[in-house]
Amino acid sequence: MIIIVLSMVATVSFAILYQIPARAIVSVGCLGAVAELFAFAAARYHVGQVAASFAASLVVSLLSEALARVQRMPVTVFAVPGIIVLVPGMQAYAAMKDFVVHQYVLGLATGTQTVLIAGALASGLVIAGVLARSVWRPRIHESD
Amino acid sequence: MDEEQILHLCMQAGCLLLRCGGETSRVEQTIAHMSIGAGAAPGSVHSFVTPTGIFVSMTTETGTTTRLTRVSGPARMDLSKVTRINDLSRRLQRGAYTVTEALAELDRIETFAPLYPRWIQMLAAACSSGSFTVIMGGRPLDFLFGAAGGLLAQEITGWLTQYAPRFFAVLLAALGGALLAVASSAFGFTHHEGAIIIGAILPLLPGLAVTNSIRDLLAGDLVAGVARGAEAVFTAAAIAVAVAVAIGVSPHLA
Numbered sequence: 067m068i069i070i071v072l073s074m075v076a077t078v079s080f081a082i083l084y085q086i087p088a089r090a091i092v093s094v095g096c097l098g099a100v101a102e103l104f105a106f107a108a109a110r111y112h113v114g115q116v117a118a119s120f121a122a123s124l125v126v127s128l129l130s131e132a133l134a135r136v137q138r139m140p141v142t143v144f145a146v147p148g149i150i151v152l153v154p155g156m157q158a159y160a161a162m163k164d165f166v167v168h169q170y171v172l173g174l175a176t177g178t179q180t181v182l183i184a185g186a187l188a189s190g191l192v193i194a195g196v197l198a199r200s201v202w203r204p205r206i207h208e209s210d
Numbered sequence: 211m212d213e214e215q216i217l218h219l220c221m222q223a224g225c226l227l228l229r230c231g232g233e234t235s236r237v238e239q240t241i242a243h244m245s246i247g248a249g250a251a252p253g254s255v256h257s258f259v260t261p262t263g264i265f266v267s268m269t270t271e272t273g274t275t276t277r278l279t280r281v282s283g284p285a286r287m288d289l290s291k292v293t294r295i296n297d298l299s300r301r302l303q304r305g306a307y308t309v310t311e312a313l314a315e316l317d318r319i320e321t322f323a324p325l326y327p328r329w330i331q332m333l334a335a336a337c338s339s340g341s342f343t344v345i346m347g348g349r350p351l352d353f354l355f356g357a358a359g360g361l362l363a364q365e366i367t368g369w370l371t372q373y374a375p376r377f378f379a380v381l382l383a384a385l386g387g388a389l390l391a392v393a394s395s396a397f398g399f400t401h402h403e404g405a406i407i408i409g410a411i412l413p414l415l416p417g418l419a420v421t422n423s424i425r426d427l428l429a430g431d432l433v434a435g436v437a438r439g440a441e442a443v444f445t446a447a448a449i450a451v452a453v454a455v456a457i458g459v460s461p462h463l464a
Binding site for chain 1: 231232233236286287288289290291292293296297300324325326330331333334335336337338341342344345346347364404405407408411412413415417418420421422424425428450453454457458
C-alpha cells in the first residue's frame with residue numbers, strides 16, 4: 067500500500083521536473099499508481115517480468131493517449147511520467163555491478179533482461195500509439 | 211495576409227516547441243496548422259523539422275519564400291509551454307486570434323517563468339529520488355539518502371548543461387549521485403546502496419527522449435526519431451559508466 071502511495075509521489079514529482087501543466091497532475095499521479103499496481107500484481111501472480119512490463123506499459127500508454135484527448139494536452143505530458151516507475155532500474159544496476167566485479171556472464175544475463183524489459187516498455191508505447199492513431203482519426207487539430 | 215509574418219510566426223512557434231521538449235512531428239504539424247490558421251492556403255506551407263533545425267517554405271503566386279533556423283540544444287524541458295503552444299495553435303485555427311495577437315501571445319509564452327518555482331523543483335527532485343529508493347527496496351530511512359543523491363544529481367545537471375554537452379553533464383551528475391550513495395553505505399549509514407543509486411540517478415534517465423523518439427518514428431520522421439534515439443542511448447550509456455565507476459570505487463572507501 068505504501069508502495070502505491072510512494073509511486074504516486076514519485077510520478078508526480080517527476081512530472082513537476084518536466085513542468086507539466088498543473089491540471090494534469092492528478093491524472094498523472096493515478097497513472098503512476100496504475101503502473102505500480104500492475105508491477106505488483108505481476109510479481110504476486112508470477113507473471114514474467116518482460117510480459118508484465120509490456121502489459122503495464124501498454125495500459126499506461128493507452129490511458130495516456132485517452133487522457134491526452136480528454137484533457138486536450140500532448141500525449142507526452144502523461145506518458146513520460148506515467149511510465150517511469152516501470153523502468154528496470156534494479157536490473158540495470160545489478161548488471162553494471164556484475165560487470166564491475168568481473169561476473170561477465172551473469173552481467174550479460176541481467177543486462178539482456180534489462181534490455182528486454184526496456185524493449186517491452188517501448189513496444190507498449192508503440193502499440194498504444196498505433197492503436198490510438200487508427201482509432202481516433204486525427205481531426206483537424208484535436209488529435210494531439 | 212503577410213507571408214513574412216506567417217513564416218515568422220511558424221518559426222517562432224516551432225523553435226519554442228522544439229526547445230521545450232516537443233517532438234519534431236508535433237512541430238511540423240503545428241506549423242502546418244498555424245499557417246492555415248494564419249491565413250495561408252492549405253498545402254502552401256511546407257516544413258522539415260529536425261531536432262537541431264527547422265526549414266519552412268511558403269509558396270504563393272509571387273514565388274517561394276524559405277526560412278531556415280538553427281535550433282541550439284534543448285533549453286529546459288517545459289511541457290506546460292508545449293501544451294500552451296498547442297492550445298494557441300488550436301485557437302488560432304478556430305479564428306480566436308489574429309496573426310499579430312498570436313505572435314504577441316507566443317512572446318508571452320516564451321517569457322513565462324517556469325510553472326513551478328525553483329524550490330518546488332528541488333523538492334520534486336528530492337521526493338522522486340527518495341520515493342524510488344524506497345520502491346526499489348530501501349528502508350524508509352534510505353528515503354533521505356536517495357533524496358539527497360537525487361537533489362545533488364539534479365543540481366549538477368542544471369548547472370553543467372549551461373557549459374557542457376548534455377550527456378557529459380549527465381555523466382558527472384550520475385557520478386555525483388552514485389558516489390553519494392556509495393559513500394553513505396561505506397560509512398555505515400545504510401545497506402541498500404543499490405536502491406539509493408537507482409533513486410538518485412532515475413531523474414536523469416532520458417525518458418522524454420525515448421518517448422519522443424518513438425513518437426517521431428511512428429509518425430514517419432525517421433531522421434528525427436533516430437537522432438533522438440541516439441541521444442537517449444548516449445545518455446543511458448553515460449549513466450551506466452558513472453554507476454560502474456561508483457561501484458568500482460566503493461570497496462576502496464572507508
